[in-house]
Amino acid sequence: MQTLTRETTDIPRSVRGSGLEDIYDKVMAGDRLSFEDGMRLYVADLNAVGTLANLVRERKNGDNAYFVRNQHINYSNICNKFCKFCSFYALPRDANAYTLSPEQIQDRIRQHLHLHVQEVHMVAGINPRLPYSYYTDMLRAVKEVRPDIHVRAFTMVEIAHIVRIAKKPFDEVIAELRAAGLDSLPGGGAEIFSQRVHDELFRQKQNGDEWLDLVTRCHRNGLRSNATMLYGHIETTEEKVDHLVRLRAAQDETGGFMTYIPLCFHPERTELTHIPLATGQQNLREIAVGRLMLDNFDHVKAFWMMISIPIAQLALWYGADDIDGTIVDYEIVHADGGATPYRMTREGLIALIREASRTPIERDSDYRPRHGALIN
Template sequence: MITAEYLECVGLGQIARKVDHGERLSREDGMLLYEHPDLNAVGYLANQVRERLNGNLAYYNVNQHINPTNVCNKFCKFCAFYRTPRDSDAYALTREQIQARVREKLHEPITEIHMVGGVNPDLPLEYYLDMIRAVHEVRPSVHVKALTMVEVADFAQRTGRSVEAIVRDLKDAGIGSFPGGGAEVMSARLHRLLFPKKIDFHGWLECAKTAHRLGLKSNATMLYGHVETTEEKVAHLLLLREAQDETGGFMTFIPLAFHPENTKLDYLKKATAAEDLRNIAVARLMLDNFPHIKAFWIMITPRVAQIALSYGADDIDGTVTTEEIVHAAGAETSQSLSRRDMVTLIMEAGREPVERDTLYHSIGIDALRAPASPAPRA
């Protein structure tokens, strides 16, 4: 059992007192939390914040992923998903193909369609606006969470229009929110080293804040487990916290574990479960103004996601249905889980499952809470 005396004894007393009083943690606190040898003590502190904010609830949603194109001209070194137009397996879904994907799942109670893909220079903004409209034609009430800030910035650059004008067009077409990827780790060094063709973090933050000001919520992610330093991760969290103070537009922070297979960094090892839990716990403690922290089961496996629900996370994402991006980089998890799987995973972890929509409105506790078969072991 972790007590106040124990935390004092292992050098976490001051942070524990700040957590107790709801005080903001500093850069130095973030460094200590990342480097402290007792992961369970860090997790214990994160769990206090998690339970203060979200009680015993753990959220999931019923969603479908569609990746409209894998053609991309950004060539990020950590990416296994992108193709050049000359590759035999390069694709860009047509309007009809997108609608067919949506139609295939019409019998499922999907509330969100999550759409991200490559930055394909041959597809104009109009393709994406029409893609959003096409989804709504088939499934009018679904929430479309689509496009990263990288794509939004690219449209602005290509059309010579402002980010604000692009976001307004997307909103008029029916986009509901933005998923939050693309910033990776907000560091000039890593930008130069790993993804120099994408917008840098100044650009990413400006796009996100513009979207928030226009009334669209977004998430934020951090890709960890490659060549980033602890300082860079803490700086990333602080930049997000500052932006959130300004707009309040972020819903969830999602630490994303790097999967090296089939990437230019394939000599690196995958992050361990301990690293996954540490990133979730530190994020929960540092991002005091983010309502939710997600343990994305696709990235870290359902079994680690279950443990993460006691290390700061209060959300395990959704049923997903055919994920391509992380699986291109060797993720061994299944490509989807049923609603019952999600509920069982959460209940086995001792939490209370709540199905939510994208914006965290509860859509009720349902009959799926009845005991079922054990959770899947991916």
């Protein structure tokens, strides 16, 4: 039998012969990957890319797999942006149109007071009939019922809208939202930064430059955020790599991003039903490429609601260290009739993580272990 040498065992087997050996060297040295490297990651063998992503994931987060007990509230589905990829929005006169009052939002929060919900995640459509006070009232209403809950709310599209209707300086509005209870931003609305895709799919909404400008201004005003990328529609590989490189540059500038979340496009009941749903391969590759390109992000999340529970579990070996949370009342995917269950129990998430040989850690919104301890 062939004698094993250091050379043959140094590089992981999945990477050997994949054409990514030079990227492995960069990863091991902690060097930044280039745009061209990113392009190669999109065509290389998935397990090779996954192994590289896992090296970064374990360097940053060890075996930890984080989850949070959270509640989602989509306070209105009325929207005037008409994005072609959206199956959630409604017009004011549509039978399914709704807007929750601050009192109704309080009721939603009260429904889960018996659970140790750590975070409420609130995003919605752009409902032009809502006044500025609605947003501050809504935040206060949440904190009134559950003062200790972390409020992660508003995509950058909502922030832009709120600032516009407030008719006040940006910094002042952010300060008022924070004073009312806003703790952080979920990072949605980035979609993909390509101007071509913007013009084709979501031209009523802010473009990539505007999203980046707003989010960095929020960071400078003390609001941290996540960052997202919507994939699986009409975007090209170049546009995805460009998106990641621009996110990375913004993070260099502010350090305000906590987590990167690739979001899988669901075509059902949108204007893009001819596009097939992304496969498991695509889901895992987006996680892995994101982990490798975004070397200055601490966390990458596998949002199980979008990619399915089994794929989220597998993603824990393809770069993800966060599997989101228990999630109650999520409407956005399910407006399209999606079959993924609405919620996971804490025990279900823990079992899922353990079955993948990772260490489950129930976290708070800043990735601190809840109760200061790991789960035994």
